[in-house]
Amino acid sequence: MDFLRPASWEDALAAKAEHPAAVPIAGGTDVMVEINFGHRRPEHLLDLGRIEELATWETDRDTVRLGAGVPYTKIMESLRAELPGLALASHTVASPQIRNRGGVGGNLGTASPAGDAHPALLAAGAEVEAESVRGSRLIPIDAFYTGVKRNALAPDELIRAVRIRKARGPQQFSKVGTRNAMVIAVCAFAIALYPAERRVRTGIGSAAPTPVRAEEAEAFLAAALDEERLWDSGARIAPSLAEKFAGLCAAACDPIDDVRGTADYRRHAVGVMARRTLTWTWEAYRAAPAADRREGGAV
Amino acid sequence: MRVHFTVNGRQHEADDVWEGESLLYVLRERMGLPGSKNACEQGECGSCTVRLDGVPVCACLVAAGQAEGREVVTVEGLAAHAGQRAQRSGGAPARSEGGQAALAPIQQAFIDAGAVQCGFCTPGLLVAADELLDRQPNPSDADIREALSGNLCRCTGYEKIMDAVRLAASRQGEAARR
Ligand SMILES: Cc1cc2nc3c(=O)[nH]c(=O)nc-3n(C[C@H](O)[C@H](O)[C@H](O)COP(=O)(O)OP(=O)(O)OC[C@H]3O[C@@H](n4cnc5c(N)ncnc54)[C@H](O)[C@@H]3O)c2cc1C
C-alpha cells in the first residue's frame, strides 16, 4: 500500500488521475473501519487532510460553497443559520469524536442510503462540485446517487465542495433510531420550504436503495398550498392535508427488511416524520411576520 | 513508512509503519503508550479517544500518516495538559510527585466519585471529559451527556461518571476563584 499525501488540491487531482483506483481518505470514519476489518486493501490511500481549502467554506449572497472536508462539528457550530437542515442532520451523526472528523464529502463518497447528510442535501437542492484534471462540473444532487453505495463520480474525480443555497424558508430534519447518539438511521426525513417559489422539497434516507425525494408528495403539497392560498394567509394546514402529504411520502419509499427495521415500519415512520416536520416548518413559517413571509425571507 | 508527530509535548517518530495502520496502533504498539484502549476499532466505543491538534477523535479511525506533523494528547499526557491549562488560567500549578505530574483533576474526580470499575473505558472518557472542561468550564448535565455520547461503558451505568465530571467541574471552578 502507498500513502499519498498531496499538499495541494492540484496535486491531489494529479494523483487521482495517475491512480484512479486510489481511495481518498478525508475524516477516515468510513475508510478506516473498512481497513481495520480487512474489507478494503487499496493499493493507494490518498490523504486529503492536508488540503486546506477542503476544510473551509465560502459564502456569497445566495450560496454556501462547503468544502468537502468540513467536519460536521463545524457545520453545526457555524452554518446553522445558512444551512439549518444540514446542521440538524449533522448533529445526529454518530458522536462528537466522529463529527470532529467526518464530513459531507465522505458521506457523499460512501453514498450509503443511510447517510444522514443526503436527505438534507436533497431537500436543499444541493450541487456536488466534482473536479478532475479534465475540469470541473456541477452534479445536481438528484443525479448524484446512482445505486446502493454508488455515486456519479468518475474514477479520476474528487469532490471539491458542495454548493448549497442558503435557506430561504424553514427547514427540518428528523431521524429514527434506537438512541440519540451513535445510530445509523432506521430511516430519516428532511423538508425545506421555499415560500418565495411556493415550493417544498423533501429528502428520504434509509428507505430505498438510494436517498430519494418524494416528488409526488412535493407536487401535491405545492398545489394544495396554492389552491387554498395558505402561503398568503399563513393559516394552519388542515390535518387531512398533512396526512395526504405523509401518505405520499411513505409511498415514495422502497424499503427493505433488515436488522434495523422492517420495510413496513420504515414506510410508517417516514409518514410520521413527514407529517411532523411539515407541521414544524409550517408553524415556523406562520410565526414569521407577514411581511417577511411575502418576501419569502422567513427562516 | 516513517511518521513523526508530537505526543504529549514530545516529538516521536515511528518506523516501518504500515500505510493502513491506525494512529491507535502506532501509539500502543510502536510508541509504548498503551493508555488509549483498543476495543472495537470501528469508532463505536470511544475507548481510543485522543486529542489530535486539540480535537477529540477516535485514534482507531485516524490513519497514522494523517497524524504526520500533528500534536496528539493521550491519557498519559492528560495531567500535564490539565496542569498547563490551570496555570494559564492563573490557578494552582499541577502538583507533582517525584517529578511525575500528579493526576489531572478529572482523573482524581473519577477516583473520588467511584466512576472506575474495570477501567477499560476510562482513558477515553477522561480525554473526552477533560476536553469538555477545557471548552466549557461549567457544563450542564445535557452538555456532559452530549460530550460523552461517543464513549461506551459496560460497567458503571454512567451515573458515577456524570458525578465525576460534575465534581471535576466544581473543583475547577473553586480553584479558579481561589
Ligand atoms: C461509529 C460510527 C458511526 C457513524 N454514524 C453515522 C451516522 O449516524 N450517520 C452517517 O451519515 N454516517 C455515520 N457514520 C459514517 C461516516 O462517519 C460518515 O459517512 C462520514 O460522513 C464520512 O466522512 P469521512 O470524512 O470520515 O469519510 P472517509 O471515511 O474519509 O471517506 C468516505 C468515502 O468517501 C470518499 N471520499 C472522501 N472524501 C472524498 C472527496 N473529497 N472526493 C471523493 N471521494 C471522497 C472516500 O474515498 C471513501 O470512499 C458513522 C461512522 C462510524 C465509524
Ligand code: FES
Ligand atoms: S477502539 Fe476506537 S472507538 Fe472503539
Ligand code: FES
Ligand atoms: S468501567 Fe468497565 S467499561 Fe467502563
